[in-house]
Amino acid sequence: MTHGVREEIGQEARYRHSIGVARTAERLAMAHGLEARRARIAGLLHDLARLWPKDRLLAEAHRRRLALDDFDMAHPVVIHAPLSAELARERFGVRDDGVLGAIRKHTLGEAHMNPLDVVIYLADALEPWRAYDGRAAILDTALRDLDAGMRAVLESTLRHHAARGLTPAPKTLACARAYGVAIPKELLYA
């Protein structure tokens, strides 16, 4: 499975991140009694289209008739998530809808996240090459309790958005609400 992924991703740092996500996803899966293999595959392939320029993301999404919302159109980089799921199917033969769904949801989250979705979402935020204060502590939390890990990552994501004056995606807000995370006031009126 690793064969061809490095070439497809096209950049050493992004490949290293993908390996980090695969390993972290595997650890989280094992800690919570989920299939490590599915988590590893989803982690490895989650960012296949991450380095594509906006024009290519939009063109390839249109070509495949992917449903895009206003947020996607305004922030095309997020389209790399559903497009990476398409590439996992087309170029790596992945037929597991759970794996493809977890890849699709890894960037923005969604109101309804199953355990594999959560493992990939968390692994993307918590793999060792991500450098920010509190990462290791949140990973420890997630290894003990996936819901608590989700709350911590979502809180940190929303704080980051609020501090930078960024508008979170409606899907991310829906995800935060589903986990009972308080939405910072300034984000509600953005």
Ligand SMILES: [Fe+2]
């Ligand atoms: Fe990504």
Ligand SMILES: [Fe+2]
């Ligand atoms: Fe990623």
